[in-house]
Amino acid sequence: MEKKLPTRQENFSEWYNQLVLRAELADYAPVRGCMVVRPYGWALWENIQKALDDRFKATGHVNAAFPLLIPQSFMTKEKEHVEGFSPELAVVTHGGGEKLEEPLVVRPTSETIIGTMYAKWIQSYRDLPVLINQWANVVRWEMRTKLFLRTLEFYWQEGHTAHATEQEALEETERMLQVYADFARTEGAVPVIPGRKSESEKFAGAVNTYSIEAMMGDTKALQSGTSHFLGQNFAKAFDIKFLDEGNQLQYCWTTSWGVSTRFIGAIIMTHGDDQGLVLPPRLAPIQVVIVPIYRKNEEKSAVMEAVSAVQAQLKDLRVKVDEREGLTPGFKFNDWELKGVPLRIEIGPKDVQNGTVALSRRDIPGRDGKSFLPMAGLDSAVPALLQTIQDNLLAKATAFRDSHIFEVTDYESFKQVVAEQGWAYAWWSDDRENEARIKEETKATLRIYASDPNLGEGVCFYSGRKTNQKAYFARSY
RNA sequence: CGGGGUGUAGCGCAGUCGGCUAGCGCGCUGCGUUUGGGACGCAGAGGUCGGCGGUUCGAGUCCGCCCACCCCGACCA
Secondary structure (H helix, E strand, C coil): CCCCCCCCCHHHHHHHHHHHCCCCCCCCCCCCCCEECCCCHHHHHHHHHHHHHHHHHCCCEEEECCEEEEEHHHHHHCCHHHHHHHHHHHHEEEEECCCCCCEECCCCCCHHHHHHHHHHHHHHHHCCCCCEEEEEEEEEECCCCCCCCCEEEEEEEEEEECCCCCCHHHHHHHHHHHHEEEHHCCCCCCCEEEEECCCHHHCCCCCCEEEEEEECCCCCCCEEEEEEEEECCCCCCCHCCCEECCEEECCCCEEEEEEHHHHHHHHHHCCCECCCCCCCCCCCCCEEEEECCCCCCHHHHHHHHHHHHHHHHHHCCEECCCCCCCCCHHHHHHHHCCCCCCEEEEEEEHHHHHHHEEECCCCCCHHHEEEEEEEECCHHHHHHHHHHHHHHHHHHHHHHHHHCCEEEECCHHHHHHHHCEEEEEEEEECHHHHHHHHHHHHHCCEEEEECCCCCCCCECCCCCCCCCEEEEECCCC
């Protein structure tokens, strides 16, 4: 094993793969395309879950659990949904040693089974809205996989809601998009742009799909969360109906929305550097690591006493004391930097003598990120510093993103931008064929439309037609 | 599924013209010395050389078939 990671400059993809393995976030499973999420990675996911779940509860949602196996026939009821998902379904054909009457698919998403249950549960406008979320794993048989970003099986949450009116369902779709955007920025320090997807990029069966788009360290885009307005498509396919106040039978309006373990990939590729992970304090499994430094046993007892005192002061934070014997402090520094711990506190004989500790910020490498503080008062100084780090990560990522988005007005500069510089932002007159041609020629896809309603009017960079719409284009994961 | 590549210790690799006991680095175990930016010494453990078949006195090495994985392209949270 090499001591150092490949640099992001050298080989971004290899940097990512090795980082995930070495930081012990995940490992390859025996089955191609599957991964094992290791305890450190899962702890990060748990913090993501908590932050999201609190937001779901705060917006009136409740959790439930629906089955992993879905009758195959359910998948065929919504036309676009079948077409979108059939190529990537895992199908169970045998159970208990017998061939099944009807094959079962392993859920790639749960619209069909949840829709079936909603049809049963919803009778009246008084039953609406239904606002249910589930935390689950799903399976999609992808051709090319990459740890966290695209695996055959992944973990996510999927919210499924049913409403009496189109307006309410649209509001829900938008509300959850904003919940995701707020989550990504506030918790992950990932500056995302929310917006609507194009016709060709939307979810199979949706009327409209919205997503939060993030820029990774190599300037590629990553769709980091999605919210779908499903109209009455699934309600009609699954017969989700209710009697309104006027005793009229009506179809419901439904939505669905999800964030997956892919978000871990977003964190890695947004903040990570050539030393390793850089985790945002609010989500980091370990927010502060304390490295004791001592030579002789006499020093050790004094140092460990100081360590305990500091640890007690920081009891409200996620703190780890690295008590491993036989490793040098230098090794431990590198190790925790690889793992992305936001703040390191070093306590040695000199500190004990001076009543101080040395602090080292993960977001600012080297000497510039070091400071020395008195032990007294760490209980307020450290949380404040963590918040500073959190803010700095968002600011840095935002500055990086903004300096890699270029407004273009012609196809030549568009091609150059998406090939070498980042995202292109341009006037765009909607045209499915043009969009496909651009993808074919440049590998860049339409990520989202600009959501600013006061754009005015301009000329499409590709077709030359007049338009009142702008869009972001980029190569993406 | 097309194009390229790799399978030798947990990981990364070397192994010449086929040759006798299969090696190196990291990691791992034990003991000792170390410890403020990836410590060092000594002693150890660890291998059906991806699988099957063939050629040969002799195969990690040559031949054939198969398998797996990785990278690049067509689908996707």
